[in-house]
Amino acid sequence: MNVRATSTEVMGEQQDxxxxxxxxTLVERARAAQREFENAxxxxxxxxxxxxxxxxxxPARNRQLAELSVEDTGLGNADDKFRKNFRKTLGLLRDLHGQxxxxxxxxxxxxxxxxxARAVGVxxxxxxxxxxxxTPANKIVNALKCGNAVIVAPSPKGYSSCALLIGFIHTQLAKAGLSTDLVQMLPAPISKAATAELMRQCDLVVATGSQANVRMAYASGTPAFGVGAGNVASLVTASADLRDAARKIARSKTFDNATSCSSENSVVIEEAVYQPMLDELISCGGVLLDExxxxxxxxxxxxxxxxxxxxTARSAQTIARVAGLDDVAMREPAFLMVEETGFGATHPFSGEKLAPVLTVYRARNFDAxxxxxxxxxxxxxxxxxxxxxxxxxxxxxxxGTTLPVxxxxxxxxxxxxxxxNFDNGLPFSLSMGCGTWGRNNFSSNLGFHQYxxxxxxxxxxxEHVPDADALLGDFFRRYGR
Incomplete structure (x- = not known):
């Protein structure tokens, strides 16, 4: 028995x-390429x-990536991923242009x-x-713009899509006479041990995804930027343009089958317009479920x-069938709606769903x-x-003054x-910092400054030494010396 235990320990140590x-080996290659690149x-x-x-x-590469992403992960839909891949990257280029x-x-x-400005390294x-x-494309572009090398740790489900992307990037880097060692990824099979080891050996971690990965990044001993959990709520007030609001909420709720952490999970509607707003959401393809x-x-x-x-990230019609709601599925819903009054683990619809399912709350007024x-x-x-x-x-x-957002x-x-987006001034990113409210060390959209x-x-x-009385005068006048 002791021999078996010892053998197991030895095997584990060898695997480590x-x-x-x-x-x-990956990091060494990345460092060698980065040292030359940062001074180029x-x-x-x-x-x-x-x-x-x-x-x-x-477009051709984008389409391949979008379709493979859905094929491999089963999450979202290819047309929306195609749009996301293009627009998010185009917007990032806009933000980086001339910087x-x-x-x-x-x-x-x-x-x-x-x-x-100095590179952070790997x-x-x-x-x-x-x-x-x-997401890996966004991080790779930011990292390279700042003179860094980057090693991607994809999710196991997303491995082949990420590998295809990095193959495309290598081809383009080679055209520009740049080392392909600037962009690498962990080899398959992706494991927590390898991801954790990469975090320890690199110079900076940028983590998007599960809160387990974010916590691991912060605990790695390496400087890290990680993001908080999503569970977006939107308020609809009595003064809102209800048709416009419903169209926008429906678009957001259904985009890529709600894979985004920024997709609404709940909508809170003022009582004065509760039923008319529900009607508008229904006209946009929502189906309100009974108890x-x-x-x-x-x-x-x-x-x-x-x-x-x-x-997770399936169509509303598919989810309805899985739930045994065939009559709902036959109506081909764009999204499903449920009414809720409670919060917390005993009311799971109050949390993040990563699906085209929208929780609806009724409020007396704006403050409520x-x-x-x-x-x-x-x-x-x-x-x-x-x-x-x-x-x-x-x-x-x-x-913005009162809520933890x-x-x-x-x-x-x-x-x-x-x-x-192209109609607002926020930086393009797929990683949103949530500040100390979300246990993060930043509250901006992750951008090139973090790299x-x-x-x-x-x-x-x-030398200019200020007069203490000038700086403390207001205090002295109020409370004396």
Whole structure:
């Protein structure tokens, strides 16, 4: 018995050593390529980013990636992934265009400060199965723009899609005379051990996906940016354009079968317009379930408190069939709706669903609606974002001042807007920081700034010592010395 235990331990130690060696080999190649690349100048960095972007944007390649993503993961739909791959990458290129990311990037003569952009080194990009091409592409483009190498740890389901993407990127990098070692990925089969080892050996971790991966990134001992859980709620007020709001919510709820963390999971409607808004949502293809149908759907969507893979990112029609709601499925719903009043684990519809299923709450007024959202986020989704459909756009500032959210999206299709769109000013990204509310160390959309170090040179300037009385005068006048 002791011999068996010892043999098992030895085997485990050998496997650990093999994983460390395999990851170290990748990292060594990445470091060698990155050391040369980071000093190649802005033009080389720009060309590398463009090469990676065009690898996914070119229509034929994009279509292959979109279809393979759905085929391999069973999540979402190919047409929406095709649009996402193109638009998110095009928007990122817009944000990066003309940005200086190497050498001196700023001078402030009055303060004697010169800022120098420096690469972070080798980036570990942890990516989810929901976006097995768009998310790694976004991280790779950002990393290359800043002079870094990147090694992707895809989800096991998304491995072949990511491998195809990286093959396309290698072809484009080679055209530009750049090393393909700048962009690599973990070999199959993807394991937690290899992903964790990559996190430990690299210089920066950018983690998108499950909260388990995000927690592992923060615990790796390597500087890390990780994102919080999604569970977006949108408010519809009495002053809203109900038809416009319903169209936008329906579009957001159904895009890519709700794979996005920014897709609405709940809508909170003021009582004065509750029924008219429900009618508008129904006119957009929503089907409101009764209590018996809701119970069947709940049993199908959650097993032992966990979301069922049978329902995740599937069409509403497929989900209805899985739940035994054949009469609903025959109506070809675009999305399903359930009414709810509670929050928390005993009311699972108050949480994230990653499916075209929308939870509907009724609120007495705007303040009550905001309180409902607060209760939802106390359970899940704190820090991410909230939607508002209202003619009184000042209400958005109220939400942004009082709710635990990093973004307030006003009169827009939420999942298309939160990560940046061409009709708002947010940066394009597929990774949204949720601040301390979501246990994150940043609250912005993950962008190129997170892939840079900044060195500051401080020159001497004429000394100016402020007068303490001038700075403390208001305090002294109020409370004395």
């Amino acid at each position: 050593a093999d994983v460390r060696h395999a990851v170290a 100048g802005q033009e080389a960095l720009d060309m590398a980013a463009a090469a990676a972007a065009w690898a996914i944007m070119e 200086k990311t190497t050498g001196v990037i700023a001078r402030d003569a009055s303060k004697g400060i010169v800022e120098i 980036v570990a990009a942890i990516t989810p199965s929901t976006n097995p091409a768009a 018996a149908q809701k119970a069947k759907l709940q049993a199908a969507m959650w097993h032992d408190g966990k979301l069922s893979a049978q329902c 609606a905001a309180e409902i959202v607060r209760n939802i986020y106390a359970y899940m989704g704190a820090g991410h974002s909230v939607g508002l459909h209202s003619a009184d756009t000042a209400q958005a500032v109220q939400l 990093a973004r307030v999206i006003v009169n827009q299709a939420h999942c298309l807007a939160t990560g940046g 840079l170090n900044i060195t500051r040179v401080a020159y001497p300037i004429e």
